[in-house]
Amino acid sequence: MADTLKLVKKISRLSDGKPRLRFMEVCGTHTVAIFRSGIRQILPENVELVSGPGCPVCVTENDFVDKAIAYARKKNFIVATFGDMLKVPGTRSTLAREAANGARVEVVYSPLDCLEIAKKHPRKSVIFLAVGFETTAPTQAATVLAAQSQGVKNLFMLSAQKLVPPALRFLLDDAAVNVDGFLLPGHVAVVTGADEFNFLADEFKIPSAISGFEADEILTALVSLLEQVDTAQVRVANDYRKVVTAQGNVTAKKFLAQVYEVTDASWRGMGTIANSGLKLRDEFADFDIERVEPVEVERVEKKSACRCGEVLRGIVKPTDCPLFGKVCQPLHAIGACMVSVEGVCAAWFKYGGGKFNF
Numbered sequence: 001m002a003d004t005l006k007l008v009k010k011i012s013r014l015s016d017g018k019p020r021l022r023f024m025e026v027c028g029t030h031t032v033a034i035f036r037s038g039i040r041q042i043l044p045e046n047v048e049l050v051s052g053p054g055c056p057v058c059v060t061e062n063d064f065v066d067k068a069i070a071y072a073r074k075k076n077f078i079v080a081t082f083g084d085m086l087k088v089p090g091t092r093s094t095l096a097r098e099a100a101n102g103a104r105v106e107v108v109y110s111p112l113d114c115l116e117i118a119k120k121h122p123r124k125s126v127i128f129l130a131v132g133f134e135t136t137a138p139t140q141a142a143t144v145l146a147a148q149s150q151g152v153k154n155l156f157m158l159s160a161q162k163l164v165p166p167a168l169r170f171l172l173d174d175a176a177v178n179v180d181g182f183l184l185p186g187h188v189a190v191v192t193g194a195d196e197f198n199f200l201a202d203e204f205k206i207p208s209a210i211s212g213f214e215a216d217e218i219l220t221a222l223v224s225l226l227e228q229v230d231t232a233q234v235r236v237a238n239d240y241r242k243v244v245t246a247q248g249n250v251t252a253k254k255f256l257a258q259v260y261e262v263t264d265a266s267w268r269g270m271g272t273i274a275n276s277g278l279k280l281r282d283e284f285a286d287f288d289i290e291r292v293e294p295v296e297v298e299r300v301e302k303k304s305a306c307r308c309g310e311v312l313r314g315i316v317k318p319t320d321c322p323l324f325g326k327v328c329q330p331l332h333a334i335g336a337c338m339v340s341v342e343g344v345c346a347a348w349f350k351y352g353g354g355k356f357n358f
């Protein structure tokens with residue numbers, strides 16, 4: 001507690017007399033940790049935290065959900081997914097609704113669970129919804145390698161894996177986005193290494209700090225950001241040294257490079273971002289359901305007041321959305337940001353966004 005108070009006082013001192021500063025916590029796990037620990041509420045008035053595009057479910061496009069639903073409706077297909085994808089709205093339905101109507105949808109805790117499902121149901125095609133960032137992609141790569149070495153031929157990936165650094169570059173190129181620094185996701189940096197984020201300082205001259213997920217770790221990273229603002233010495237501060245190295249997890253990166261290649265990817269609210277996704281290499285095309293058995297989904301432009309796209313870029317707060325807390329709530333989500341526990345709107349709904357007055 002003594003350390004926490006010292007950090008809070010340091011934040012207060014460093015921000016004193018500064019203009020309004022907006023720091024973006026890039027990842028959904030940070031958003032929830034910040035709310036749970038009450039950090040947002042104790043920050044000085046001129047230090048604002050805005051949430052970014054780091055919740056994998058939130059940035060997954062309708063199109064991907066529609067494809068997953070199209071596969072789930074097919075005879076002899078099983079769609080396996082992490083639980084938080086179940087309620088993500090597609091254009092007209094959700095996987096949860098399809099499951100209630102008889103589609104075969106299985107919730108798994110690891111892509112490796114799908115290997116067992118595939119072995120148990122050799123006559124069915126088992127599709128894993130490979131959604132996530134650098135954190136989960138290595139396990140997905142390991143699953144593909146395990147399926148190959150074990151001769152499992154009925155397990156496939158429907159891929160929407162995304163990479164965080166290109167999304168940050170995209171945000172910094174967007175004139176509507178206004179941030180003074182990034183609180184970088186510690187678990188992504190464990191895999192990529194701190195050096196992967198050097199472009200933030202070298203090219204964009206913007207402060208950043210890699211942070212863990214405990215309250216004191218987040219406060220320490222905020223101190224780093226404010227020190228960079230204060231001294232005008234911009235760098236990528238690695239405030240999660242106990243697990244993040246400069247080069248990252250070399251073994252995980254080797255797995256990734258063996259199985260995947262970098263490709264353009266479509267992000268909800270941000271459109272297509274160059275080199276921001278992963279696709280299976282041609283040697284593993286037999287595990288890519290879109291190449292083995294493509295499905296057509298109708299592209300429908302739905303008019304909606306949902307402001308997920310702006311929320312994910314830190315342009316507006318969830319409470320600026322006219323649907324927030326009214327028709328859009330976790331049990332009846334209109335947009336993807338209200339679905340996952342790490343979704344920005346869901347976190348604001350659950351924990352509230354007010355300030356404490358001392």
Ligand code: SF4
Pocket residue numbers: 305306307308311318321322323324325328329333334335336337338345
């Ligand atoms: S509150 Fe709901 S409708 Fe509004 S931006 Fe968030 S997810 Fe979309």
